[in-house]
Amino acid sequence: MSGGQRRLSKVANPSNHLSIVGNFVGALLGASMGLKEGPVFFFAVGLAHYTVLFVTLYQRLPTNETLPKELHPVFFLFVAAPSVASMAWARIQGSFDNGSCIAYFIALFLYFSLAVRVNFFRGFRFSLAWWAYTFPMTGAAIATIRYSSVVTNIVTKTLTVILCLVATLTVTALLVTTIIHAFILRDLFPNDIAIAISDRKPKTTRRWYHRRSGSSESNVEHYLKYSNSDGKDVEASVCPPSCNNQELSASSAK
Secondary structure, three states: OOOOOOHHHHHHHHHHHHHHHHHHHHHHHHHHHHOOEEEEEEEEHHHHHHHHHHHHHHHHOOOOOOOOOOHHHHHHHOOHHHHHHHHHHHHHOOOOOEEEEEEHHHHHHHHHHHHOEEEHHHOOOOOOHHHHHHHHHHHHHHHHHHHHHHHOHHHHHHHHHHHHHHHHHHHHHHHHHHHHHHHOOOOOOOHHHOOOOOOOOOOOOOOOOOOOOOOOOOHHHHHHHEOOOOEEEEEHHHHOHHHHHHHHHHHHHO
């Protein structure tokens, strides 16, 4: 976390929230099953890691020097961890108490802090990274439903309707857009052109060496016609058989 060249402050990015959300989801699932100590353990581990990661990433949020612009949607994962944490703690305690409200208000603050930064989330083409909007928005909407069941007034009910509509429209729009880019425009995976397997057989490089026992003179002359790496004709540098005979006769005469 703090040593070597891979310091957390340099390599951390919002996608690291997924591992922390897993701890809160485990706590929520364990509490739903009626367990006691296990959910508290997972919640404590997730809270410890979330505190360190939140401070590390939040101080870098205005600059965003680590991620390209196409991956800006993953910044909405800031909202996912506190949203799930509020529901997990409410399930552990049996009610939406002050601890759950604190986590929920943190999620709500981060949600609106990111939503007002419109320029931060536009200006790049569609990609699968846009699906990072869906889980945090859905988690915040569900947490708002839980909160509005405890605090019942016109504000909480209106907020519940708004967040649920935003989450539903976002998921529907992304699903339709993904289908269009995948099956109609066929540009969902732009790197497929570079990594696709071609139907044509790859060109093989001819070997310069040959077996003396199984090669004929015509094959040898055929190989010698290829130029070397300097672009010069190798055939010109090879002495023909008549030249070899002349050299042998000259040496015998001496």
